[in-house]
Amino acid sequence: MxxxxxxxxxxxxxxxxxxxxxxxxxxxxxxxxxxxxxxxxxxxxxxxxxxxxxxxxxxxxxxxxxxxxxxxxxxxxxxxxxxxxxxxSAPYVNGALEFIKTNFRKYDYHISTGTPQNEIEIITRYRKINKFFLSVFGSPEKKENHIQKIMESNNYSKDEVVFIGDSLQDKIAANKKDITFIGRIEGSNKQLLNEKYKVSDLSELDNIIKQL
Missing domain, CATH: 1.10.150 (DNA polymerase; domain 1)
Structure with a gap:
């Protein structure tokens, strides 16, 4: 679960x-x-x-x-x-804000991004979504280290965590920590087309997670 x-x-x-x-x-x-x-x-x-x-x-x-x-x-x-x-001022990915607001009591949310730590904190505060996330991790620390810290500090098992990303590096980080990966496929980015679990936007995320 x-x-x-x-x-x-x-x-x-x-x-x-x-x-x-x-x-x-x-x-x-x-x-x-x-x-x-x-x-x-x-x-x-x-x-x-x-x-x-x-x-x-x-x-x-x-x-x-x-x-x-x-x-x-x-x-x-x-x-x-x-x-x-x-x-x-950039738009949300379709379905993202709705999913976050609707399901934040059902799941723990965390962010792992290549954006610098201070910058992602500024952005999430400005957009008033920081309150939904238990932790927000940015660079220069690697994403696999983010995942490790998140799992250890919250005592999650591997089958309790899913990572959703849009790049090969996201997939690699999730695979290194042996957690489920969901790929977001968009536009000309074809790197994740063969993923077992994938979405075109986050309006599909709830249905995918229910399959896990």
């Missing part, structure tokens, strides 16, 4: 994956369209990876530049300034 649901944030609760893509385009705009294309291709194929890891990878692999800590912080702040307001 499922007791707890761990949600990714971007692309699962809020339709904000495109906002992050816009931010990466903005950051790498001065390097030209070829670099932007490489950045966005990697970004879309590697959802769930923190922006810090992506900045380091993009600069080293595409530009031949090793970022200093100060440079990484500057890029991250620029990125954050761009995305927070846009994510605060």
């Amino acid at each position: 499922i007791k707890a649901i761990i949600f990714d944030f971007d692309g699962v609760i809020v339709e904000s994956v495109g906002v992050k893509a816009q931010a990466f385009s903005m950051v790498y705009n001065s390097y030209g369209n070829e670099i932007i294309s490489k950045v966005l291709d990697h970004h879309y194929k590697n959802g769930g990876v923190s922006r810090f890891e992506k900045f380091i990878y993009y600069h080293k692999s595409f530009l031949g530049i090793k970022l200093s800590k100060d440079q990484l912080k500057e890029l991250s702040n620029k990125f954050s300034d761009f995305v927070v307001d846009k994510i605060n």
